[in-house]
Amino acid sequence: xxxxxxxxxxxxxxxxxxxxxxxxxxxxxxxxxxxxxxxxxxxxxxxxxxxxxxxxxxxxxxxxxxxxxxxxxxxxxxxxxxxxxxxxxxxxxxxxxxxxxxxxxxxxxxxxxxxxxxxxxxxxxxxxxxxxxxxxxxxxxxxxxxxxxxxxxxxxxxxxxxxxxxxxxxxxxxxxxxxxxxxxxxxxxxxxxxxxxxxxxxxxxxxxxxxxxxxxxxxxxxxxxxxxxxxxxxxxxxxxxxxxxxxxxxxxxxxxxxxxxxxxxxxxxxxxxxxxxxxxxxxxxxxxxxx
Numbered sequence: 001x002x003x004x005x006x007x008x009x010x011x012x013x014x015x016x017x018x019x020x021x022x023x024x025x026x027x028x029x030x031x032x033x034x035x036x037x038x039x040x041x042x043x044x045x046x047x048x049x050x051x052x053x054x055x056x057x058x059x060x061x062x063x064x065x066x067x068x069x070x071x072x073x074x075x076x077x078x079x080x081x082x083x084x085x086x087x088x089x090x091x092x093x094x095x096x097x098x099x100x101x102x103x104x105x106x107x108x109x110x111x112x113x114x115x116x117x118x119x120x121x122x123x124x125x126x127x128x129x130x131x132x133x134x135x136x137x138x139x140x141x142x143x144x145x146x147x148x149x150x151x152x153x154x155x156x157x158x159x160x161x162x163x164x165x166x167x168x169x170x171x172x173x174x175x176x177x178x179x180x181x182x183x184x185x186x187x188x189x190x191x192x193x194x195x196x197x198x199x200x201x202x203x204x205x206x207x208x209x210x211x212x213x214x215x216x217x218x219x220x221x222x223x224x225x226x227x228x229x230x231x232x233x234x235x236x237x238x239x240x241x242x243x244x245x246x247x248x249x250x251x252x253x254x255x256x257x258x259x260x261x262x263x264x265x266x267x268x269x270x271x272x273x274x275x276x277x278x279x280x281x282x283x284x285x286x287x288x289x290x291x
Contacts, residue, residue, distance in 0.1 A: 003183075010180035015239075016147040017173035019103070023151025024162040024169070026100040030152070033101030040225065043218040044102055047233045049113060051214050052207070053077040057124070059203055068253030069200045072241065072261055073207060074125065075254075078117040079236035080106040080140065095224040102232055104148055107140040114240065139239050184259070191256035192263075204261045208234045208268035223283075227276045235265045 034041040056077035060070050081103050114136050155162040185192075195201075211234030219229030241258045 007180050007183055010176055011184075012143060014173045014177035014180060015143045017169055018177070019144055019147035020151040021166055021170035021173060022096065023100060023148045024155050024166040025096050026148075026152050027155060028152050030097040030100045031104055033097040034105050035101075040098075040219075041105070044105075044229055044232075045109065047214050047218045047229055048080075048106060049078070049109070049117075052211055052233060053117065053121075055210050055214075056207060057121070059206060060125070063199050063203065065203055066195060066198055066200050066253075066257070068257040069195060069203065069261075070125065071254050072257030073203065074121050075118075075241040076236045076238075076258065076261055077207070078114055078121070079238075079240040080110040080114075080144075081232045081235075081237065095222065095228060098222075098225055098228045100148060100152075102228060103144060106232075107144040110140055110240065111136055136240065139237070143237075143239060185263075188256045188259050191253060192260045195253070195257055195260055200257075201260075201264060204264040205268055207261070208265040211235070211265075212269065212272050223276075223279070230272065231269060234269060235262070238262050 034044060053074075056073050060073060065073075111133060115133050151162075154165075212230045215228075215230035215233030216226045219226035238258055242255060
């Protein structure tokens with residue numbers, strides 16, 4: 001097996017283990033969390049699958065951006081929640097049940113939504129962003145649905161084991177993810193650097209900031225719900241975005257643009273995550289002081 005194949009396998013394994021570690025704290029009932037709250041379900045889907053694609057489309061129509069950046073942002077806008085996000089959402093004060101419910105719901109919706117949206121955007125922008133349903137099914141099944149179900153199964157049938165392995169598994173998965181990402185970033189860094197300028201990074205920052213704001217506004221009334229939806233709306237699944245752009249004329253450039261967009265979104269979210277963590281800590285201290 002080549003080094004490239006090993007890195008790809010490590011990435012897939014780490015993302016699956018991150019989802020599994022989060023699901024170790026969830027039950028099968030959490031799969032229906034959003035469906036028992038139709039108002040939150042509609043607002044979540046509108047934020048992620050309507051508002052952000054429309055914002056990205058409007059921004060790309062108004063500004064003359066690099067072709068690779070246009071393709072990457074369009075693909076990212078219609079992609080589901082990334083597997084690396086749930087840990088961040090929970091650490092920032094998000095509700096685990098909502099995290100799992102949103103993850104599985106958007107993964108299932110993506111099977112139909114992503115190909116249809118890609119076909120529409122391809123016609124609008126004359127960009128090769130078509131995608132095969134089979135590739136989306138494979139990605140969401142292996143990196144999202146199956147690991148989530150496995151974690152919930154352990155939680156349901158071996159709760160003591162779930163509590164014992166949750167943190168070590170999460171730490172191990174994070175280390176593997178970081179180690180696997182380093183060579184990819186080193187390889188793509190020159191191409192990513194060439195994309196800086198011509199409003200490209202500003203467009204990516206705008207996408208992330210608007211995503212955080214839209215998700216925060218629509219994720220209420222629960223403060224934890226606001227945090228979960230804000231982070232989910234601002235960040236998307238890179239593997240799905242790359243699968244959507246597999247026919248791109250400038251495929252290496254698009255790969256770099258997807259990675260740069262993910263990196264920019266991660267950096268932009270740091271102040272928001274810290275703010276939410278401080279807010280929840282302050283609320284917890286205030287609550288304990290009243291008892």
